[in-house]
Amino acid sequence: DAKTTQPPSMDCAEGRAANLPCNHSTISGNEYVYWYRQIHSQGPQYIIHGLKNNETNEMASLIITEDRKSSTLILPHATLRDTAVYYCIVRVAYSNTGNQFYFGTGTSLTVIP
């Protein structure tokens, strides 16, 4: 069962910030939000994950709303190489049992020159 809802596609101008939304209104207290992306013909690539605090790494920032029912992945300066399908996943972390990574259909981001 899909636990997340994402828009099927988005465009972003090169050099601009790409803001990818994700709704996860049924998220449980012990579930983390993960983001992966898949560039054509490659394996999915881990981007970032978080529980309730905003997170930032060298690739992106993750903003999670206070009620944790939605989040936004931010690519601060999108490049053509960021064109990919972005997957938002919620799952229990740091546990050897429990739900799998369910990838859903993701958002196809196209960065436009």
Added chain:
Amino acid sequence: DAGVIQSPRHEVTEMGQEVTLRCKPISGHNSLFWYRQTMMRGLELLIYFNNNVPIDDSGMPEDRFSAKMPNASFSTLKIQPSEPRDSAVYFCASSLGGYGNTIYFGEGSWLTVV
């Protein structure tokens, strides 16, 4: 650091033939996952190993599919006999800590059964 290594990258085979896909997880990782990706069904988990033991194989489509992990650094996914509907990209992934932690994917094995 070497990531998850899969072979072959591409394989074309005839219906009825045996197909063996291979995976070397990231050194030190104790969990390994096999996924299949198609346009129709997206990315599906087939089987999950923890410490070389199959934990969840509920995603394995049928008896024609089998997976083994004889040691911590090697796994195989075998299809026998193969059918055209098995055509897909098969990804192997590994993690430290089972389902819990971040999983890292290989580049995939593109299988075409004609």
